[in-house]
Amino acid sequence: MLIGDMYAPGKVRLIEVPEPVLPSEPPHGCSGQIVFQPETTCLCGSDLPYFNGWNEWPIELGHSLHEMIGTVVATNGKKWKTGDRVLAVPVAQQGLAERFILDENRAISVATNVPEEQALMAQPLGTVIFALKKLPSLLDRDVVVVGQGPMGQLFNAALRNLGARQVIGIDLVQNRLETSPQMGATATICNANTDPVTEVKKILGGRLPDVVIECVGHADQQFNLCIDLCRPEGQILFFGVPPEKINDLRWRDLFFKNISVYTSVGPDFSRDFPLAMQWIKEGRINVAPIITHRFPLSRLQESFELFRDRKEGVLKVIVTFPALGK
Missing domain, CATH: 3.40.50.720 (NAD(P)-binding Rossmann-like Domain)
Structure with a gap:
Protein backbone atom coordinates (compact mmCIF):
# COMPACT_ATOMS: atom_id res chain seq x y z
CA MET A 1 0.00 0.00 0.00
CA LEU A 2 0.98 3.67 -0.36
CA ILE A 3 2.06 5.98 2.45
CA GLY A 4 3.14 9.62 2.43
CA ASP A 5 6.81 10.53 2.65
CA MET A 6 7.64 14.21 3.20
CA TYR A 7 11.23 13.59 2.23
CA ALA A 8 12.39 17.21 1.80
CA PRO A 9 11.03 20.69 2.61
CA GLY A 10 8.11 21.36 0.28
CA LYS A 11 8.20 17.85 -1.19
CA VAL A 12 5.88 14.89 -0.67
CA ARG A 13 5.77 11.55 -2.43
CA LEU A 14 3.96 8.25 -2.03
CA ILE A 15 6.00 5.12 -1.33
CA GLU A 16 5.11 1.45 -0.97
CA VAL A 17 5.04 -0.15 2.48
CA PRO A 18 3.50 -3.40 3.79
CA GLU A 19 -0.15 -3.50 4.73
CA PRO A 20 -0.86 -2.97 8.46
CA VAL A 21 -1.56 -6.17 10.37
CA LEU A 22 -4.37 -5.98 12.92
CA PRO A 23 -3.72 -8.08 16.03
CA SER A 24 -6.40 -10.63 16.88
CA GLU A 25 -6.93 -8.98 20.25
CA PRO A 26 -6.60 -5.27 21.15
CA PRO A 27 -3.74 -4.27 23.45
CA HIS A 28 -4.30 -3.95 27.18
CA GLY A 29 -6.41 -0.91 28.04
CA CYS A 30 -7.89 -0.59 24.55
CA SER A 31 -11.48 -1.69 23.90
CA GLY A 32 -10.80 -2.37 20.24
CA GLN A 33 -8.98 -1.32 17.10
CA ILE A 34 -9.89 -0.83 13.46
CA VAL A 35 -8.06 -0.87 10.18
CA PHE A 36 -9.22 2.42 8.70
CA GLN A 37 -9.17 3.20 4.97
CA PRO A 38 -9.23 6.96 4.23
CA GLU A 39 -11.28 8.00 1.23
CA THR A 40 -12.35 11.64 1.55
CA THR A 41 -9.75 13.82 3.28
CA CYS A 42 -8.72 17.48 3.48
CA LEU A 43 -5.66 19.56 4.28
CA CYS A 44 -5.26 21.59 7.47
CA GLY A 45 -2.90 24.42 8.39
CA SER A 46 -1.32 22.15 11.01
CA ASP A 47 -0.22 19.83 8.17
CA LEU A 48 1.87 22.57 6.56
CA PRO A 49 4.78 22.63 9.05
CA TYR A 50 5.45 18.99 8.19
CA PHE A 51 5.25 19.77 4.48
CA ASN A 52 7.42 22.88 4.78
CA GLY A 53 9.98 21.08 6.95
CA TRP A 54 10.69 21.99 10.57
CA ASN A 55 12.82 20.84 13.47
CA GLU A 56 10.42 21.05 16.42
CA TRP A 57 8.83 17.59 15.94
CA PRO A 58 10.09 14.64 13.91
CA ILE A 59 8.68 14.19 10.41
CA GLU A 60 7.78 10.53 9.90
CA LEU A 61 6.09 8.38 7.30
CA GLY A 62 2.37 9.14 7.17
CA HIS A 63 2.80 12.83 7.87
CA SER A 64 0.71 14.78 7.54
CA LEU A 65 -3.02 14.27 7.22
CA HIS A 66 -5.66 13.98 9.95
CA GLU A 67 -9.07 15.12 8.65
CA MET A 68 -10.69 12.14 6.95
CA ILE A 69 -13.75 10.00 6.31
CA GLY A 70 -13.43 6.43 5.14
CA THR A 71 -14.27 2.79 5.73
CA VAL A 72 -13.61 0.29 8.51
CA VAL A 73 -12.01 -2.63 6.65
CA ALA A 74 -11.24 -4.78 9.72
CA THR A 75 -11.76 -4.67 13.47
CA ASN A 76 -10.90 -6.59 16.63
CA GLY A 77 -13.42 -4.63 18.70
CA LYS A 78 -17.19 -4.33 18.98
CA LYS A 79 -17.93 -0.64 18.36
CA TRP A 80 -17.75 -0.83 14.54
CA LYS A 81 -18.27 -3.50 11.93
CA THR A 82 -16.51 -4.06 8.63
CA GLY A 83 -17.88 -1.70 5.99
CA ASP A 84 -18.92 1.08 8.39
CA ARG A 85 -18.14 4.59 7.18
CA VAL A 86 -16.68 6.79 9.89
CA LEU A 87 -14.88 10.05 10.48
CA ALA A 88 -11.53 9.18 12.02
CA VAL A 89 -8.61 11.14 13.45
CA PRO A 90 -5.21 9.40 13.35
CA VAL A 91 -2.68 9.73 16.12
CA ALA A 92 -0.01 12.41 15.64
CA GLN A 93 -1.46 13.38 12.24
CA GLN A 94 0.05 10.28 10.60
CA GLY A 95 -2.96 9.58 8.40
CA LEU A 96 -1.38 10.02 4.97
CA ALA A 97 -1.67 6.33 4.14
CA GLU A 98 -4.07 4.11 2.24
CA ARG A 99 -4.81 2.17 5.44
CA PHE A 100 -3.72 2.33 9.07
CA ILE A 101 -4.61 0.90 12.48
CA LEU A 102 -6.52 3.11 14.89
CA ASP A 103 -8.20 2.88 18.30
CA GLU A 104 -11.90 2.38 17.62
CA ASN A 105 -12.75 5.30 19.91
CA ARG A 106 -10.97 7.76 17.62
CA ALA A 107 -13.81 7.48 15.11
CA ILE A 108 -17.41 8.73 14.99
CA SER A 109 -20.45 8.13 12.80
CA VAL A 110 -20.94 10.20 9.65
CA ALA A 111 -24.04 12.26 8.81
CA THR A 112 -25.62 10.93 5.62
CA ASN A 113 -27.99 13.82 4.79
CA VAL A 114 -25.21 16.15 3.59
CA PRO A 115 -22.42 15.70 1.03
CA GLU A 116 -19.59 13.72 2.53
CA GLU A 117 -17.06 16.52 2.04
CA GLN A 118 -19.28 18.71 4.23
CA ALA A 119 -19.62 16.01 6.88
CA LEU A 120 -15.82 15.88 6.87
CA MET A 121 -15.76 19.45 8.23
CA ALA A 122 -17.00 18.05 11.56
CA GLN A 123 -13.36 17.30 12.39
CA PRO A 124 -12.08 20.91 12.24
CA LEU A 125 -15.41 22.24 13.54
CA GLY A 126 -15.10 19.90 16.54
CA THR A 127 -11.80 21.53 17.47
CA VAL A 128 -13.52 24.94 17.29
CA ILE A 129 -16.36 23.81 19.55
CA PHE A 130 -13.90 22.37 22.08
CA ALA A 131 -12.01 25.68 22.13
CA LEU A 132 -15.09 27.88 22.49
CA LYS A 133 -16.37 25.83 25.43
CA LYS A 134 -13.45 27.23 27.42
CA SER A 264 -6.92 24.67 23.23
CA VAL A 265 -5.79 21.25 22.05
CA GLY A 266 -7.24 17.73 22.20
CA PRO A 267 -11.04 17.67 21.60
CA ASP A 268 -13.24 14.99 23.15
CA PHE A 269 -14.27 12.23 20.75
CA SER A 270 -17.37 11.49 22.80
CA ARG A 271 -18.62 15.10 22.83
CA ASP A 272 -16.97 17.65 20.53
CA PHE A 273 -16.73 15.87 17.18
CA PRO A 274 -20.23 14.34 17.47
CA LEU A 275 -21.68 17.77 18.34
CA ALA A 276 -19.95 19.28 15.32
CA MET A 277 -21.42 16.54 13.12
CA GLN A 278 -24.83 17.27 14.65
CA TRP A 279 -24.55 20.99 13.85
CA ILE A 280 -23.72 20.19 10.23
CA LYS A 281 -26.42 17.53 9.97
CA GLU A 282 -29.07 19.88 11.37
CA GLY A 283 -28.01 22.79 9.16
CA ARG A 284 -27.02 25.02 12.07
CA ILE A 285 -23.80 25.82 10.19
CA ASN A 286 -23.28 25.80 6.43
CA VAL A 287 -19.69 24.72 5.81
CA ALA A 288 -19.99 24.61 2.02
CA PRO A 289 -18.43 28.08 1.36
CA ILE A 290 -15.03 27.06 2.75
CA ILE A 291 -14.63 24.01 0.48
CA THR A 292 -12.85 25.52 -2.50
CA HIS A 293 -10.61 22.93 -4.20
CA ARG A 294 -10.57 19.20 -4.87
CA PHE A 295 -7.68 16.94 -5.93
CA PRO A 296 -7.10 13.19 -6.28
CA LEU A 297 -4.32 11.65 -4.21
CA SER A 298 -2.19 11.44 -7.36
CA ARG A 299 -1.97 15.27 -7.30
CA LEU A 300 -0.99 15.47 -3.64
CA GLN A 301 2.11 17.60 -4.29
CA GLU A 302 0.04 20.14 -6.21
CA SER A 303 -2.65 20.25 -3.53
CA PHE A 304 -0.12 21.00 -0.78
CA GLU A 305 1.59 23.69 -2.85
CA LEU A 306 -1.69 25.47 -3.58
CA PHE A 307 -2.72 25.29 0.07
CA ARG A 308 0.67 26.56 1.25
CA ASP A 309 0.80 29.44 -1.24
CA ARG A 310 -2.79 30.63 -0.54
CA LYS A 311 -3.53 31.07 -4.24
CA GLU A 312 -6.79 30.99 -6.19
CA GLY A 313 -8.87 31.87 -3.13
CA VAL A 314 -8.01 28.53 -1.55
CA LEU A 315 -9.51 27.61 1.81
CA LYS A 316 -10.27 23.92 2.34
CA VAL A 317 -8.63 21.50 -0.08
CA ILE A 318 -10.30 18.10 -0.44
CA VAL A 319 -8.01 15.18 -1.35
CA THR A 320 -9.72 11.96 -2.42
CA PHE A 321 -8.09 8.54 -2.15
CA PRO A 322 -8.34 5.84 -4.85
CA ALA A 323 -10.54 3.70 -2.59
CA LEU A 324 -13.35 6.25 -2.92
CA GLY A 325 -13.86 5.19 -6.53
CA LYS A 326 -14.14 1.48 -5.80
Whole structure:
Protein backbone atom coordinates (compact mmCIF):
# COMPACT_ATOMS: atom_id res chain seq x y z
CA MET A 1 0.00 0.00 0.00
CA LEU A 2 0.98 3.67 -0.36
CA ILE A 3 2.06 5.98 2.45
CA GLY A 4 3.14 9.62 2.43
CA ASP A 5 6.81 10.53 2.65
CA MET A 6 7.64 14.21 3.20
CA TYR A 7 11.23 13.59 2.23
CA ALA A 8 12.39 17.21 1.80
CA PRO A 9 11.03 20.69 2.61
CA GLY A 10 8.11 21.36 0.28
CA LYS A 11 8.20 17.85 -1.19
CA VAL A 12 5.88 14.89 -0.67
CA ARG A 13 5.77 11.55 -2.43
CA LEU A 14 3.96 8.25 -2.03
CA ILE A 15 6.00 5.12 -1.33
CA GLU A 16 5.11 1.45 -0.97
CA VAL A 17 5.04 -0.15 2.48
CA PRO A 18 3.50 -3.40 3.79
CA GLU A 19 -0.15 -3.50 4.73
CA PRO A 20 -0.86 -2.97 8.46
CA VAL A 21 -1.56 -6.17 10.37
CA LEU A 22 -4.37 -5.98 12.92
CA PRO A 23 -3.72 -8.08 16.03
CA SER A 24 -6.40 -10.63 16.88
CA GLU A 25 -6.93 -8.98 20.25
CA PRO A 26 -6.60 -5.27 21.15
CA PRO A 27 -3.74 -4.27 23.45
CA HIS A 28 -4.30 -3.95 27.18
CA GLY A 29 -6.41 -0.91 28.04
CA CYS A 30 -7.89 -0.59 24.55
CA SER A 31 -11.48 -1.69 23.90
CA GLY A 32 -10.80 -2.37 20.24
CA GLN A 33 -8.98 -1.32 17.10
CA ILE A 34 -9.89 -0.83 13.46
CA VAL A 35 -8.06 -0.87 10.18
CA PHE A 36 -9.22 2.42 8.70
CA GLN A 37 -9.17 3.20 4.97
CA PRO A 38 -9.23 6.96 4.23
CA GLU A 39 -11.28 8.00 1.23
CA THR A 40 -12.35 11.64 1.55
CA THR A 41 -9.75 13.82 3.28
CA CYS A 42 -8.72 17.48 3.48
CA LEU A 43 -5.66 19.56 4.28
CA CYS A 44 -5.26 21.59 7.47
CA GLY A 45 -2.90 24.42 8.39
CA SER A 46 -1.32 22.15 11.01
CA ASP A 47 -0.22 19.83 8.17
CA LEU A 48 1.87 22.57 6.56
CA PRO A 49 4.78 22.63 9.05
CA TYR A 50 5.45 18.99 8.19
CA PHE A 51 5.25 19.77 4.48
CA ASN A 52 7.42 22.88 4.78
CA GLY A 53 9.98 21.08 6.95
CA TRP A 54 10.69 21.99 10.57
CA ASN A 55 12.82 20.84 13.47
CA GLU A 56 10.42 21.05 16.42
CA TRP A 57 8.83 17.59 15.94
CA PRO A 58 10.09 14.64 13.91
CA ILE A 59 8.68 14.19 10.41
CA GLU A 60 7.78 10.53 9.90
CA LEU A 61 6.09 8.38 7.30
CA GLY A 62 2.37 9.14 7.17
CA HIS A 63 2.80 12.83 7.87
CA SER A 64 0.71 14.78 7.54
CA LEU A 65 -3.02 14.27 7.22
CA HIS A 66 -5.66 13.98 9.95
CA GLU A 67 -9.07 15.12 8.65
CA MET A 68 -10.69 12.14 6.95
CA ILE A 69 -13.75 10.00 6.31
CA GLY A 70 -13.43 6.43 5.14
CA THR A 71 -14.27 2.79 5.73
CA VAL A 72 -13.61 0.29 8.51
CA VAL A 73 -12.01 -2.63 6.65
CA ALA A 74 -11.24 -4.78 9.72
CA THR A 75 -11.76 -4.67 13.47
CA ASN A 76 -10.90 -6.59 16.63
CA GLY A 77 -13.42 -4.63 18.70
CA LYS A 78 -17.19 -4.33 18.98
CA LYS A 79 -17.93 -0.64 18.36
CA TRP A 80 -17.75 -0.83 14.54
CA LYS A 81 -18.27 -3.50 11.93
CA THR A 82 -16.51 -4.06 8.63
CA GLY A 83 -17.88 -1.70 5.99
CA ASP A 84 -18.92 1.08 8.39
CA ARG A 85 -18.14 4.59 7.18
CA VAL A 86 -16.68 6.79 9.89
CA LEU A 87 -14.88 10.05 10.48
CA ALA A 88 -11.53 9.18 12.02
CA VAL A 89 -8.61 11.14 13.45
CA PRO A 90 -5.21 9.40 13.35
CA VAL A 91 -2.68 9.73 16.12
CA ALA A 92 -0.01 12.41 15.64
CA GLN A 93 -1.46 13.38 12.24
CA GLN A 94 0.05 10.28 10.60
CA GLY A 95 -2.96 9.58 8.40
CA LEU A 96 -1.38 10.02 4.97
CA ALA A 97 -1.67 6.33 4.14
CA GLU A 98 -4.07 4.11 2.24
CA ARG A 99 -4.81 2.17 5.44
CA PHE A 100 -3.72 2.33 9.07
CA ILE A 101 -4.61 0.90 12.48
CA LEU A 102 -6.52 3.11 14.89
CA ASP A 103 -8.20 2.88 18.30
CA GLU A 104 -11.90 2.38 17.62
CA ASN A 105 -12.75 5.30 19.91
CA ARG A 106 -10.97 7.76 17.62
CA ALA A 107 -13.81 7.48 15.11
CA ILE A 108 -17.41 8.73 14.99
CA SER A 109 -20.45 8.13 12.80
CA VAL A 110 -20.94 10.20 9.65
CA ALA A 111 -24.04 12.26 8.81
CA THR A 112 -25.62 10.93 5.62
CA ASN A 113 -27.99 13.82 4.79
CA VAL A 114 -25.21 16.15 3.59
CA PRO A 115 -22.42 15.70 1.03
CA GLU A 116 -19.59 13.72 2.53
CA GLU A 117 -17.06 16.52 2.04
CA GLN A 118 -19.28 18.71 4.23
CA ALA A 119 -19.62 16.01 6.88
CA LEU A 120 -15.82 15.88 6.87
CA MET A 121 -15.76 19.45 8.23
CA ALA A 122 -17.00 18.05 11.56
CA GLN A 123 -13.36 17.30 12.39
CA PRO A 124 -12.08 20.91 12.24
CA LEU A 125 -15.41 22.24 13.54
CA GLY A 126 -15.10 19.90 16.54
CA THR A 127 -11.80 21.53 17.47
CA VAL A 128 -13.52 24.94 17.29
CA ILE A 129 -16.36 23.81 19.55
CA PHE A 130 -13.90 22.37 22.08
CA ALA A 131 -12.01 25.68 22.13
CA LEU A 132 -15.09 27.88 22.49
CA LYS A 133 -16.37 25.83 25.43
CA LYS A 134 -13.45 27.23 27.42
CA LEU A 135 -14.70 30.81 27.15
CA PRO A 136 -17.45 32.55 29.13
CA SER A 137 -20.80 32.93 27.39
CA LEU A 138 -20.41 34.51 23.95
CA LEU A 139 -23.98 35.82 23.81
CA ASP A 140 -24.00 39.56 22.97
CA ARG A 141 -20.20 39.80 22.97
CA ASP A 142 -17.96 41.44 20.36
CA VAL A 143 -15.30 39.11 18.97
CA VAL A 144 -12.37 39.56 16.60
CA VAL A 145 -11.01 36.54 14.74
CA VAL A 146 -7.41 37.08 13.59
CA GLY A 147 -6.80 34.81 10.60
CA GLN A 148 -9.52 33.99 8.07
CA GLY A 149 -8.26 30.70 6.76
CA PRO A 150 -10.49 27.64 7.10
CA MET A 151 -10.33 27.59 10.90
CA GLY A 152 -11.00 31.29 11.26
CA GLN A 153 -14.02 30.87 8.98
CA LEU A 154 -15.37 28.04 11.15
CA PHE A 155 -14.91 30.25 14.21
CA ASN A 156 -16.97 32.96 12.47
CA ALA A 157 -19.80 30.50 11.94
CA ALA A 158 -19.67 29.02 15.44
CA LEU A 159 -19.56 32.46 17.09
CA ARG A 160 -22.67 33.61 15.23
CA ASN A 161 -24.36 30.34 16.12
CA LEU A 162 -23.58 31.00 19.80
CA GLY A 163 -24.99 34.53 19.77
CA ALA A 164 -22.01 36.86 19.39
CA ARG A 165 -23.09 40.41 18.52
CA GLN A 166 -20.17 41.36 16.28
CA VAL A 167 -17.75 38.96 14.60
CA ILE A 168 -14.91 40.83 12.91
CA GLY A 169 -12.58 38.84 10.66
CA ILE A 170 -9.02 40.06 10.06
CA ASP A 171 -6.58 38.70 7.48
CA LEU A 172 -3.66 39.83 5.34
CA VAL A 173 -5.15 38.07 2.28
CA GLN A 174 -8.07 40.00 0.80
CA ASN A 175 -9.67 37.12 -1.10
CA ARG A 176 -10.11 35.13 2.11
CA LEU A 177 -12.21 37.96 3.51
CA GLU A 178 -14.65 37.62 0.61
CA THR A 179 -15.85 34.33 2.15
CA SER A 180 -16.04 35.63 5.72
CA PRO A 181 -19.54 37.21 5.53
CA GLN A 182 -20.93 33.93 4.18
CA MET A 183 -19.51 32.20 7.25
CA GLY A 184 -20.92 34.65 9.78
CA ALA A 185 -18.54 37.61 9.97
CA THR A 186 -20.36 40.91 10.48
CA ALA A 187 -17.33 42.93 9.29
CA THR A 188 -13.90 42.27 7.80
CA ILE A 189 -10.54 44.06 7.80
CA CYS A 190 -7.59 43.43 5.51
CA ASN A 191 -4.60 44.45 7.61
CA ALA A 192 -2.07 44.28 4.78
CA ASN A 193 -2.20 48.07 4.47
CA THR A 194 -4.60 49.08 7.25
CA ASP A 195 -4.16 49.46 11.01
CA PRO A 196 -6.56 46.84 12.35
CA VAL A 197 -6.83 48.37 15.84
CA THR A 198 -8.05 51.69 14.39
CA GLU A 199 -10.50 49.93 12.08
CA VAL A 200 -11.88 47.71 14.85
CA LYS A 201 -12.51 50.78 17.01
CA LYS A 202 -14.39 52.41 14.14
CA ILE A 203 -16.61 49.37 13.77
CA LEU A 204 -17.25 49.06 17.52
CA GLY A 205 -17.88 52.74 18.20
CA GLY A 206 -14.51 53.41 19.83
CA ARG A 207 -14.39 50.17 21.83
CA LEU A 208 -12.13 47.16 21.60
CA PRO A 209 -13.63 43.65 21.50
CA ASP A 210 -14.40 41.44 24.47
CA VAL A 211 -12.68 38.42 22.91
CA VAL A 212 -9.86 38.02 20.37
CA ILE A 213 -9.18 34.65 18.77
CA GLU A 214 -5.78 33.87 17.25
CA CYS A 215 -6.26 31.54 14.26
CA VAL A 216 -2.87 31.89 12.58
CA GLY A 217 -0.29 30.10 14.73
CA HIS A 218 3.05 28.60 13.73
CA ALA A 219 5.79 30.92 12.48
CA ASP A 220 3.27 33.61 11.45
CA GLN A 221 1.51 33.74 14.85
CA GLN A 222 -0.14 37.04 15.75
CA PHE A 223 -0.13 37.03 19.57
CA ASN A 224 1.06 40.64 19.89
CA LEU A 225 -1.65 41.87 17.52
CA CYS A 226 -4.21 40.04 19.65
CA ILE A 227 -2.91 41.89 22.74
CA ASP A 228 -3.29 45.22 20.92
CA LEU A 229 -6.82 44.35 19.81
CA CYS A 230 -8.18 43.02 23.11
CA ARG A 231 -9.91 45.33 25.58
CA PRO A 232 -8.71 45.54 29.20
CA GLU A 233 -9.98 42.53 31.19
CA GLY A 234 -10.92 40.78 27.96
CA GLN A 235 -9.99 37.30 26.75
CA ILE A 236 -7.60 35.97 24.12
CA LEU A 237 -8.15 32.45 22.81
CA PHE A 238 -4.88 31.29 21.23
CA PHE A 239 -6.13 28.57 18.90
CA GLY A 240 -3.37 28.50 16.27
CA VAL A 241 -0.63 25.99 17.03
CA PRO A 242 2.20 28.14 18.45
CA PRO A 243 5.89 27.81 17.70
CA GLU A 244 8.00 26.44 20.53
CA LYS A 245 9.06 29.96 21.55
CA ILE A 246 7.61 33.41 20.90
CA ASN A 247 10.64 35.57 21.54
CA ASP A 248 9.11 39.03 21.07
CA LEU A 249 5.90 38.44 23.02
CA ARG A 250 4.84 41.64 24.85
CA TRP A 251 3.74 39.86 28.02
CA ARG A 252 3.89 43.03 30.14
CA ASP A 253 1.32 44.75 27.90
CA LEU A 254 -0.94 41.72 28.30
CA PHE A 255 -0.31 41.74 32.06
CA PHE A 256 -1.29 45.39 32.57
CA LYS A 257 -4.44 44.96 30.47
CA ASN A 258 -5.50 42.10 32.79
CA ILE A 259 -6.17 39.89 29.79
CA SER A 260 -7.01 36.23 30.32
CA VAL A 261 -5.40 33.81 27.85
CA TYR A 262 -6.93 30.48 26.89
CA THR A 263 -5.35 27.70 24.83
CA SER A 264 -6.92 24.67 23.23
CA VAL A 265 -5.79 21.25 22.05
CA GLY A 266 -7.24 17.73 22.20
CA PRO A 267 -11.04 17.67 21.60
CA ASP A 268 -13.24 14.99 23.15
CA PHE A 269 -14.27 12.23 20.75
CA SER A 270 -17.37 11.49 22.80
CA ARG A 271 -18.62 15.10 22.83
CA ASP A 272 -16.97 17.65 20.53
CA PHE A 273 -16.73 15.87 17.18
CA PRO A 274 -20.23 14.34 17.47
CA LEU A 275 -21.68 17.77 18.34
CA ALA A 276 -19.95 19.28 15.32
CA MET A 277 -21.42 16.54 13.12
CA GLN A 278 -24.83 17.27 14.65
CA TRP A 279 -24.55 20.99 13.85
CA ILE A 280 -23.72 20.19 10.23
CA LYS A 281 -26.42 17.53 9.97
CA GLU A 282 -29.07 19.88 11.37
CA GLY A 283 -28.01 22.79 9.16
CA ARG A 284 -27.02 25.02 12.07
CA ILE A 285 -23.80 25.82 10.19
CA ASN A 286 -23.28 25.80 6.43
CA VAL A 287 -19.69 24.72 5.81
CA ALA A 288 -19.99 24.61 2.02
CA PRO A 289 -18.43 28.08 1.36
CA ILE A 290 -15.03 27.06 2.75
CA ILE A 291 -14.63 24.01 0.48
CA THR A 292 -12.85 25.52 -2.50
CA HIS A 293 -10.61 22.93 -4.20
CA ARG A 294 -10.57 19.20 -4.87
CA PHE A 295 -7.68 16.94 -5.93
CA PRO A 296 -7.10 13.19 -6.28
CA LEU A 297 -4.32 11.65 -4.21
CA SER A 298 -2.19 11.44 -7.36
CA ARG A 299 -1.97 15.27 -7.30
CA LEU A 300 -0.99 15.47 -3.64
CA GLN A 301 2.11 17.60 -4.29
CA GLU A 302 0.04 20.14 -6.21
CA SER A 303 -2.65 20.25 -3.53
CA PHE A 304 -0.12 21.00 -0.78
CA GLU A 305 1.59 23.69 -2.85
CA LEU A 306 -1.69 25.47 -3.58
CA PHE A 307 -2.72 25.29 0.07
CA ARG A 308 0.67 26.56 1.25
CA ASP A 309 0.80 29.44 -1.24
CA ARG A 310 -2.79 30.63 -0.54
CA LYS A 311 -3.53 31.07 -4.24
CA GLU A 312 -6.79 30.99 -6.19
CA GLY A 313 -8.87 31.87 -3.13
CA VAL A 314 -8.01 28.53 -1.55
CA LEU A 315 -9.51 27.61 1.81
CA LYS A 316 -10.27 23.92 2.34
CA VAL A 317 -8.63 21.50 -0.08
CA ILE A 318 -10.30 18.10 -0.44
CA VAL A 319 -8.01 15.18 -1.35
CA THR A 320 -9.72 11.96 -2.42
CA PHE A 321 -8.09 8.54 -2.15
CA PRO A 322 -8.34 5.84 -4.85
CA ALA A 323 -10.54 3.70 -2.59
CA LEU A 324 -13.35 6.25 -2.92
CA GLY A 325 -13.86 5.19 -6.53
CA LYS A 326 -14.14 1.48 -5.80
